[in-house]
Amino acid sequence: xxxxxxxxxxxxxDIKRHEDPALLMGTAIYxxxxxxxxxxxxxxxxxxxxxxxxVSIDTSAAKKLPGVYAVLTGREAxxxxxxxxxFCAEPVVEHAIAVEKVRYAGEAVVVVxxxxxxxxxxxxxxxxxxxxxxxxxxxxxxxxxxxxxxxxENLPSNIVFEHIFTFGDVDGDFARADHIIKRxxxxxxxxxxxxxxxxxxxQYDSSSGRMEVWSNTNMLNYVGWLIAGTLKLxxxxxxxxxxxxxxxxxxxxxxxxxxxxxxxxxxxTGHPVKFMEDRIDNLAANDSQAPDRIYDAQLGVTNDGKFxxxxxxxxxxxxxxFVFAITGNTNMMSQISGPYTIGSxxxxxxxxxxxxxxxxxxxxAGSDVGNWVLERLVDAASDELGIDGIELRRRNLIQPDQxxxxxxxxxxxxxxxxxxxxNMALQHADxxxxxxxxxRARQQGRYIGIGLATCQQRSTYSxxxxxxxxxxxxxGLTSTPxxxxxxxxxxxxxxxxxxxxxxxxxxxxxxxxxxxxxxGVDPSxxxxxxxxxxxGLPGAGPxxxxxxxxxxxxxxxxxxxxxxxxxxxxxxLLEANPDDLVLRxxxxxxxxxxxxxxxxxxxxxxxxxxxxxxxxxESGLEGSFTYDHPYTTPPSEDRKxxxxxxxxxxxxxxxxxxxxxxxxxEVKFLKxxxxxxxxxxxxxxxxxxxxxxxxxxxxxxSLFEEVRYSPExxxxxxxxxxxxxxxxxxxxNIEVYHHETPSPFTAFGVKGGGEGGRMVAPPAVTRAVExxxxxFGIRIDELPITPEKxxxxxxxxxxxxx
Amino acid sequence: xxxxxxVTIRLTVNDVTHRLVVEPRRLxxxxxxxxxxxxxxxxxxxxxACGSCTVLVDGQSVSCLMFAVxxxxxxxxxxxxxxxxxxxxxxxxxxxxxxxxxxxxxxxGFLMTAYELLxxxxxxxxxxxRSALSGNICRCTGYQHIVNAVRAAAQALAQTxxxxxxxxx
Numbered sequence: 001x002x003x004x005x006x007x008x009x010x011x012x013x014d015i016k017r018h019e020d021p022a023l024l025m026g027t028a029i030y031x032x033x034x035x036x037x038x039x040x041x042x043x044x045x046x047x048x049x050x051x052x053x054x055v056s057i058d059t060s061a062a063k064k065l066p067g068v069y070a071v072l073t074g075r076e077a078x079x080x081x082x083x084x085x086x087f088c089a090e091p092v093v094e095h096a097i098a099v100e101k102v103r104y105a106g107e108a109v110v111v112v113x114x115x116x117x118x119x120x121x122x123x124x125x126x127x128x129x130x131x132x133x134x135x136x137x138x139x140x141x142x143x144x145x146x147x148x149x150x151x152x153e154n155l156p157s158n159i160v161f162e163h164i165f166t167f168g169d170v171d172g173d174f175a176r177a178d179h180i181i182k183r184x185x186x187x188x189x190x191x192x193x194x195x196x197x198x199x200x201x202x203q204y205d206s207s208s209g210r211m212e213v214w215s216n217t218n219m220l221n222y223v224g225w226l227i228a229g230t231l232k233l234x235x236x237x238x239x240x241x242x243x244x245x246x247x248x249x250x251x252x253x254x255x256x257x258x259x260x261x262x263x264x265x266x267x268x269t270g271h272p273v274k275f276m277e278d279r280i281d282n283l284a285a286n287d288s289q290a291p292d293r294i295y296d297a298q299l300g301v302t303n304d305g306k307f308x309x310x311x312x313x314x315x316x317x318x319x320x321x322f323v324f325a326i327t328g329n330t331n332m333m334s335q336i337s338g339p340y341t342i343g344s345x346x347x348x349x350x351x352x353x354x355x356x357x358x359x360x361x362x363x364x365a366g367s368d369v370g371n372w373v374l375e376r377l378v379d380a381a382s383d384e385l386g387i388d389g390i391e392l393r394r395r396n397l398i399q400p401d402q403x404x405x406x407x408x409x410x411x412x413x414x415x416x417x418x419x420x421x422x423n424m425a426l427q428h429a430d431x432x433x434x435x436x437x438x439x440r441a442r443q444q445g446r447y448i449g450i451g452l453a454t455c456q457q458r459s460t461y462s463x464x465x466x467x468x469x470x471x472x473x474x475x476g477l478t479s480t481p482x483x484x485x486x487x488x489x490x491x492x493x494x495x496x497x498x499x500x501x502x503x504x505x506x507x508x509x510x511x512x513x514x515x516x517x518x519x520g521v522d523p524s525x526x527x528x529x530x531x532x533x534x535x536g537l538p539g540a541g542p543x544x545x546x547x548x549x550x551x552x553x554x555x556x557x558x559x560x561x562x563x564x565x566x567x568x569x570x571x572x573l574l575e576a577n578p579d580d581l582v583l584r585x586x587x588x589x590x591x592x593x594x595x596x597x598x599x600x601x602x603x604x605x606x607x608x609x610x611x612x613x614x615x616x617x618e619s620g621l622e623g624s625f626t627y628d629h630p631y632t633t634p635p636s637e638d639r640k641x642x643x644x645x646x647x648x649x650x651x652x653x654x655x656x657x658x659x660x661x662x663x664x665x666e667v668k669f670l671k672x673x674x675x676x677x678x679x680x681x682x683x684x685x686x687x688x689x690x691x692x693x694x695x696x697x698x699x700x701x702s703l704f705e706e707v708r709y710s711p712e713x714x715x716x717x718x719x720x721x722x723x724x725x726x727x728x729x730x731x732x733n734i735e736v737y738h739h740e741t742p743s744p745f746t747a748f749g750v751k752g753g754g755e756g757g758r759m760v761a762p763p764a765v766t767r768a769v770e771x772x773x774x775x776f777g778i779r780i781d782e783l784p785i786t787p788e789k790x791x792x793x794x795x796x797x798x799x800x801x802x
Numbered sequence: 803x804x805x806x807x808x809v810t811i812r813l814t815v816n817d818v819t820h821r822l823v824v825e826p827r828r829l830x831x832x833x834x835x836x837x838x839x840x841x842x843x844x845x846x847x848x849x850x851a852c853g854s855c856t857v858l859v860d861g862q863s864v865s866c867l868m869f870a871v872x873x874x875x876x877x878x879x880x881x882x883x884x885x886x887x888x889x890x891x892x893x894x895x896x897x898x899x900x901x902x903x904x905x906x907x908x909x910x911g912f913l914m915t916a917y918e919l920l921x922x923x924x925x926x927x928x929x930x931x932r933s934a935l936s937g938n939i940c941r942c943t944g945y946q947h948i949v950n951a952v953r954a955a956a957q958a959l960a961q962t963x964x965x966x967x968x969x970x971x
Contacts, residue, residue: 017901019906020903021898023905023906024894024898024903024906024909024913025842025882026840026881030907032841032845033841035836118825118827193941194907195852195941196844196846244906246905278847279848279849502905685901688901689904689943693940693941693944720847720849720851721851727935728948729932731944731945731946734946
């Protein structure tokens with residue numbers, strides 16, 4: 001269903017995307033499509049060991065190969081590039097090319113620039129390396145032992161961060177609880193795996209000292225200055241060009257490694273250099289692996305099913321480095337108690353380093369895990385207390401009159417109507433029918449299961465979770481702003497400039513719709529482009545489901561600036577008080593009259609005819625606006641209250657219905673209903689697409705996806721033949737319904753929805769499979785639920801019963 | 803690499819014939835993208851698993867694993883060959899209408915696979931479409947809108963012509 005209920009003209013309209021023609025006709029320029037005169041191609045030699053010291057490297061034969069321009073070891077590269085940017089307080093240093101030792105299989109050791117990628121890869125085969133292998137630390141529990149080999153010798157142990165955060169009277173709530181529901185839960189290491197790997201083309205000009213960078217990095221106007229530091233260049237001498245990006249799902253926030261490798265080789269050779277990860281580079285070494293956690297989880301519940309307190313203690317395998325610190329764990333503190341009136345929360349975090357590729361960000365950023373853990377506890381409570389899961393949730397949902405709602409960690413939920421979302425989902429799911437079907441099927445030896453999850457989907461981060469939950473003294477807070485520029489030309493055409501790139505989301509469509517709304521024009525008439533950092537305004541780009549909210553705010557602000565000037569000019573020309581003017585259908589009207597001017601009339605005057613303008617008005621008609629996060633409050637010194645840091649709170653209910661084949665372990669979807677409330681919907685079609693795609697990824701982590709390492713630390717899933725992504729036959733048709741509860745804090749009431757599908761599907765799908773297997777008494781405490789596991793669990797259950 | 807290691811080939815790509823001198827190991831996809839500048843074909847995995855790089859050789863879908871020399875003397879069609887006179891092919895229009903793409907990176911591969919499907923089966927059912935597309939991975943869309951787009955394209959083509967050909971626009 002794609003209708004919306006809001007009262008706007010263009011916001012909420014189900015229009016085709018602005019972005020698509022270039023993508024469909026093959027003319028959009030992705031990073032790998034950039035080609036420059038004299039451009040060289042880079043390839044990377046990667047470590048075969050998970051943990052080893054580099055004794056010596058002989059690159060002489062590689063350097064002699066015809067067509068090779070440069071061969072760089074990590075140590076040689078330190079002359080032209082510094083360590084990679086890291087957002088952790090702990091001294092965990094990472095280089096784009098390993099220096100002294102490698103900490104995971106796949107870490108870069110030597111890079112080559114040559115006239116073709118073929119020759120560059122030939123050269124890698126001529127490099128001789130003497131290794132001293134070290135014992136690898138792969139199992140996270142082994143890594144925590146005091147005598148475990150250390151991934152980083154400069155740290156006291158592999159437990160890089162350990163802290164227990166307590167919010168509210170947890171001990172009291174657990175003492176008052178009649179039941180303590182306990183589960184040990186295992187969430188698997190997944191990875192973002194966008195179809196386009198990360199990459200960069202860097203062109204260093206030693207005569208000017210400037211570097212041009214074409215890369216699919218997202219945060220070019222936000223952390224570009226940090227990447228410049230890695231390149232050992234002043235930030236104002238590095239120009240990042242925004243690129244069309246073939247998907248990210250969090251994995252391309254920074255892309256610092258690819259930029260550093262291409263940048264180092266460009267500095268050394270004086271040529272532009274392209275480095276594109278191939279798929280194995282991406283799966284083995286992109287730093288986009290996701291939370292890999294063991295939870296001891298407890299929910300304190302009363303006899304009548306009231307949730308009192310929540311305790312979650314986690315061990316999280318962060319891999320070899322710590323680029324985003326504990327963001328994967330702190331992100332979920334924004335919604336850790338879910339949509340429920342849970343009064344207190346304690347969460348202990350042990351972040352552990354191992355010899356694996358490190359965690360980065362993947363859609364959900366840890367809040368996906370939090371939803372799964374919480375909903376597992378709710379389903380467990382339902383089973384143990386014998387209270388129906390829907391009824392149990394109803395008794396605990398925050399009610400519509402409780403907003404804005406301050407949850408235990410201090411974050412604020414802006415608005416919502418969770419019972420209504422649940423009702424809407426139930427209305428479309430027809431569970432009476434499916435329960436009868438389930439019963440009928442069981443009599444035939446077939447196993448149908450019904451799942452349901454009611455979850456939060458936080459959106460629009462502010463004072464980023466990267467560091468400020470850290471118990472160490474805080475740095476300052478950022479509002480993570482986003483900017484836009486609107487210009488109206490002499491012929492009345494509207495141009496919009498964005499300062500964050502296209503990521504696979506729909507920023508051009510959003511911009512066109514918001515500007516159409518503001519100026520009363522057709523969105524197809526709005527031209528949307530992107531600008532490089534030389535002309536850049538602050539912008540953090542997509543991530544944390546923020547882009548639609550932040551862009552709407554930035555465009556609303558920029559439009560207000562232009563309108564004010566337009567009204568002054570129009571009032572002067574129409575001899576009317578600007579307060580009596582209205583903007584409608586692309587014209588400025590004197591209210592209640594037939595007198596009006598078009599945008600072209602006003603644009604032409606503004607550009608060309610200074611002396612027709614009112615006194616004191618300068619020529620030109622453009623407005624730039626940087627929109628700061630609409631609602632941020634600082635954390636308390638003692639971190640007992642984290643403040644509002646992710647307050648634009650979306651919500652969803654998912655109801656999947658599956659059939660499990662107990663002989664093959666196949667899970668087939670019979671129906672999937674998803675109701676999402678992301679505030680005011682801007683484009684129902686693109687939102688629906690985001691939800692579909694997110695659910696497909698949620699099905700992926702539920703049933704198929706897991707990054708696996710051998711005991712020696714070899715990545716066993718470094719190809720798409722081994723890391724299994726859902727394909728067309730595995731993903732069902734999904735019925736998506738939009739429920740709209742506007743945010744009181746954002747422009748037009750928009751909330752973020754980019755991650756919701758992936759954040760909600762796993763607990764719902766898990767419950768559906770568990771429900772199907774209920775006759776066998778199977779309880780699911782781990783993902784992915786692969787066919788092998790299902791067959792094994794059923795066999796074990798049958799053995800036990802016989 | 804000695805000069806005699808290079809091979810001269812003729813490739814007809816989107817109705818234009820090219821004479822090229824290539825190493826035997828050079829992949830067709832690299833020739834298309836780097837030598838001919840047809841960057842609409844994208845490389846997603848380079849090990850034959852994702853289908854992003856799908857192009858048609860004599861009407862049959864092939865991946866980037868094919869060497870250029872294997873296509874010597876054959877007709878290649880890429881995503882750039884779908885539109886005619888700047889007008890989108892009905893498949894492209896249907897993907898736009900049905901929101902069958904998000905980041906667009908896998909899209910050329912899906913378009914070419916779907917084009918091949920509709921050549922052989924002008925009226926495919928949903929399961930046939932899903933099966934035909936099962937060698938193409940999309941990480942963005944969840945496939946539903948892609949499947950809808952292929953069905954919509956089939957219907958549009960049936961209304962205009964029996965031939966799902968780019969010239970039929």
